[in-house]
Amino acid sequence: MLEVKGLTKQFKSKTAVDHIDLKINDGQLVAFLGHNGAGKSTTINMLIGLLKPDAGEIKLNGINPNDKNYNDSLGVVFQNSVLDKTLSVEDNLKIAGRLYKNFDTGFQNDLLDKLEIKTIQKQKYGSLSGGQRRRVDIARALLSKPKLLFLDEPSTGLDIQTRNKIWEVLNQLRHEMGLTIILTTHYLEEANQSDWVYVLDKGRIVASDTVDNLKASYAQNTLTLYVNDLSTVDKLSTLGASQAVGNKLALKMNSYQEAISIIEEYKNEISDFEYVHGSMDDIFIALTGKEIK
Numbered sequence: 394m395l396e397v398k399g400l401t402k403q404f405k406s407k408t409a410v411d412h413i414d415l416k417i418n419d420g421q422l423v424a425f426l427g428h429n430g431a432g433k434s435t436t437i438n439m440l441i442g443l444l445k446p447d448a449g450e451i452k453l454n455g456i457n458p459n460d461k462n463y464n465d466s467l468g469v470v471f472q473n474s475v476l477d478k479t480l481s482v483e484d485n486l487k488i489a490g491r492l493y494k495n496f497d498t499g500f501q502n503d504l505l506d507k508l509e510i511k512t513i514q515k516q517k518y519g520s521l522s523g524g525q526r527r528r529v530d531i532a533r534a535l536l537s538k539p540k541l542l543f544l545d546e547p548s549t550g551l552d553i554q555t556r557n558k559i560w561e562v563l564n565q566l567r568h569e570m571g572l573t574i575i576l577t578t579h580y581l582e583e584a585n586q587s588d589w590v591y592v593l594d595k596g597r598i599v600a601s602d603t604v605d606n607l608k609a610s611y612a613q614n615t616l617t618l619y620v621n622d623l624s625t626v627d628k629l630s631t632l633g634a635s636q637a638v639g640n641k642l643a644l645k646m647n648s649y650q651e652a653i654s655i656i657e658e659y660k661n662e663i664s665d666f667e668y669v670h671g672s673m674d675d676i677f678i679a680l681t682g683k684e685i686k
């Protein structure tokens with residue numbers, strides 16, 4: 394659906410996006426994961442036709458951003474809202490809706506219900522809380538029934554309840570409308586639920602894979618054993634990639650079944666254990682040497 398080759402953007406001497414290739418299929422949820430300044434927003438701005446690339450090719454179902462039909466199938470939620478703070482939610486959405494030739498009132502009603510906006514419709518956009526604003530921003534971006542929705546850091550500054558609410562609705566729309574979503578995020582749990590992750594660092598894609606494969610390559614699960622007798626540390630450390638500190642031995646595990654069989658076999662020689670799943674943080678540190686913030 395969306396195919397990108399060699400996408401590059403330079404700001405004076407700074408290369409913000411450096412030869413990025415992307416292939417995103419219909420209905421996928423794809424995350425661009427990276428630090429501040431990794432090049433996520435610049436990439437999105439080029440994909441939505443707001444910024445002209447210095448090099449590279451963007452094709453959305455075969456058409457490029459210069460084509461007048463390119464924007465018809467896009468919805469965008471920017472980091473900073475494009476809505477008018479002095480107008481009510483209702484008026485803001487009315488103005489936004491006028492821009493679309495096939496505006497569907499029934500669909501708008503359904504969106505307002507799903508995103509729980511009806512009770513705040515009369516309020517000025519500027520008087521809403523951060524979470525309420527984000528729900529309205531998302532409703533605005535979806536009014537045109539886009540096929541592809543861009544969310545630039547949708548969860549920044551939101552509490553967990555609002556985040557969950559937004560994702561419940563977005564996942565529902567993915568199933569109902571076959572919506573494709575591209576999001577940028579610093580939140581690991583948001584990248585966790587995506588079908589595909591591009592990890593960006595200094596304008597480049599440093600990894601591109603499913604969450605499961607990234608975890609298997611860079612963030613294995615760890616079984617930590619607390620052994621009764623220091624002499625058994627040496628014996629147990631041959632069971633896999635390991636690190637020992639005193640009577641504590643951390644072993645990298647490929648699966649929980651492997652962990653269970655080790656615990657079972659050595660139950661008389663251990664006093665306690667912990668099993669920790671590999672995380673996206675581990676992936677990020679392994680790839681870039683930096684923690685994600």
Ligand SMILES: Nc1ncnc2c1ncn2[C@@H]1O[C@H](COP(=O)(O)OP(=O)(O)OP(=O)(O)O)[C@@H](O)[C@H]1O
Nearest residue numbers: 404407408409427428429430431432433434435436
């Ligand atoms: N208009 C601009 N002029 C000059 N430099 C820019 C401009 N826009 C972005 N940059 C630089 O390009 C790099 C990439 O920025 P970008 O905003 O794309 O990163 P990001 O990954 O979206 O970061 P964040 O998570 O903070 O939003 C940064 O070094 C930034 O300072």
